[in-house]
Amino acid sequence: MRWIAGIIVLVVVSLLLGNLFGPGPEPDPVPAGGFVSSAQCEECHPEVYAEWTESWHSKSWTDPDVRALSNDFANTDCIDCHAPKDIFSTGPGKRVLPRSDRRVEGVDCLACHRLPESMGGGVAGTTTNSRAACRPPVKTELARVEYCGSCHNQHNTVDQWEASAYAIKGEGYKDCRDCHMPVRADGSGRSHHFKGGHDMELVRSAVTLKAERLDPAQDKVHVSLHNHGAGHAFPTDERSRAADIFWRKTPTDPNATGGWTHLYRIRDPYRSEVDIPRTLVDAGETLEVDFDSPSTGGAVQVALFYKLTPYYRDVNTGEAIPYATITEPESDAKLVHMVEVQP
């Protein structure tokens, strides 16, 4: 009987000592006053925060191109995605709503990770960590394509992906995260750089440009542009993006700019633009186009230029210039690929 009493006392004592010198109560996962800024995330997640600050998500409200295209957000429907309310508050896959505060933080940590009070508050993650101060509950929705689609399908990107081979479950399956949030080299989680249309390396990896004379006797050059790397159309994001194929006679100076002739515009019409066709190159598809070039005229270069805004402008006046009249796209577009065709 005595030994039983001894065991009970030992248990009680060890419990009490544990309470004295143990880790103590877990901190409240939500800071006093709640999560009100993504800057609060930096303290514990400096690397992720640094990645995000370098990303275009962090510039969605301040990027000069966006401000210009949205007429400084006078087009108020742009605000919904460029400064969205927390996605969990409206629901993954649902249209987002505009928020009223910290717009300058753009698409920030809280927009994607913060949970509304109705879901318990705090922030969510794709994995949990009981040692983390914010103790994020696991929300697998964060990893789903629909989650990105709340904003990115406003310009049809998710629909384009769903129509592609990448969306078929199996070996070739790839979704948004595979390309735009890859696992870091050190395996410490997924990148929050969200590399996309602003990253020329990624843009270059999406398409292959080829040009050739199918028949040396013919005065035609055949150009093909194959979208083999993007899980959506090239370029995606209607209105905002465009690409143009130009050609010119190979100049004697390899560094020469200008002298180009416009061959083909790749773009999706926007809203009331009823007079232009959709010419995007869907995932896995190939665009083919010919142009006349006498085989006796020497070598020609064919180039693909990419634009983050659809308009070419005069650098001095700012006036829009019709793309078909552009001879020096280098001044207002980024070179993706250039190939040469010998006579």
Next chain:
Amino acid sequence: MRSAHTLILIGALALASCREEPSVPPAPPIGLDLGLNDVLGARLADYADADPRRAPWPEGLEDSDLSMVQGLLATLAGSNPRYADLARQDLESLGLSGLRPLLQCLDDARKDGKNTAPTRWFIARALGPIPHSQAALALLDLAKLDPDSSVRSMAIYQLGESPLAPDWVVPHLCLRLKYEKDPECHRLLGEVLAKHRNYSFLRAWFDLTRSPDSAISTPIWTSLRNLEAQTGREGSDLAKAWAQGEGLDQPEPSRAFLFEVWTVVSKLSSAHFQLRGVDDARFALSDLGPWLATEIAPALKDSDLYVRLHMGQVLQRHGPRGKAAVPALIEALGDPDLAPQAATTLAAIGERAALQPLLTAAGAGNALDLRTSAVQALGTTAWPESADVLRTALVDASIPGQADLGVHARCSLLQVSPTPEIFDTLLQQLEELAPGKDAAELAFESMLQRRTRAIEPAATADKDWEHWNQMGQRFGARPSVPGLAKRRENRAAWIRENRDRLIEAAAELAASR
């Protein structure tokens, strides 16, 4: 041994009692009873019987022969004017029996790859006098979607001449104001809208009267003079009355119109994904008369957050015309999801009844998004009673994560209680193109604009305002990155140059309230 155990236990208990109790997390907030319900669904059900798409077809009515109608249209679209008059008379004498064949011909003409604009034009003309809402719907479709401006013009004109005088086309015609590029279509849109005493088109008309091309400005001037003669009011007076929602004799909307309004509201619900349709719906509703505020105010309590929020945005665009919704908006300040938008909308309407609720909303202890919006709202209204609350908000903005609050508090204080320090911080914000530069630019703009209305003599204020606008002219045909940067640089330099004078002017303006 027993006593040793007891000692350890007592000691441990004593030590444990010294340790602070673990903090108990606060209980989750009790769900607010906002009295939400399916307002949209109920209204759609109420007015469903008036849906113009379900208008009954007259029993026993026999359709005209399709081939005959096709023949008449072929004659009309042909070039021989000798037979055209006869064919037109025949076509127009068909009345209701010609409706379905005409709609069939319209469908065929649209599918035809050839240029069928003349045929569509004659169909529009023939549909006009037919007293059935299916005819009006077809005309509306042509007015909205036909690629040929002459066909759109005819369809719009016929909607104004329809024997049904369908007021339910008004929101759709208002939306055309957003997309229409043809001046003649704009002129006709205005004439039809004026028949329903909707004057939202006046902005576009005023713009067109300033066209250097007399072929554009002269017909608009003529229509404007006619309108002034009909209403017995100057065009500018009418535009002001429309903006304020006062002194307008508004017709009672038909049940079909109300059904159409709620159908447009439904496009704002969570069931709709694409933002473009949402903005179109907001636009269409924003250009309706002052009666709309009373009609949609109950939707601020719809169970669908999307409906509630977008109704707030629509009323914001109404501005003073939406004053009937002020009590509902003040109540909406208690809805955590809607409150920031409600604050913004109350400021846009500008009724003094909102002062105390906005001061409360801008105070410490409220959610940051509500507080930020209320602080901005108090800058919009520039009521002098706001100064203390704004100064408190500026102090509180030093708390990490609340920088946004500070930006907006400074912008609002420029309107309400400007000091050289506030002025200089905003100027620096604009000069450095720092975050909040757009807010700073808007704050200076707002101050200069209000000054043109408030300060006597106004000559200097007017000149400053004109100069500010000249610097703000778009760089190039469309807004552009260099254009925006250049505009802000120019404006910041001008403010710097006139700093002392403008600080004085801002203080004088605030004192004049």
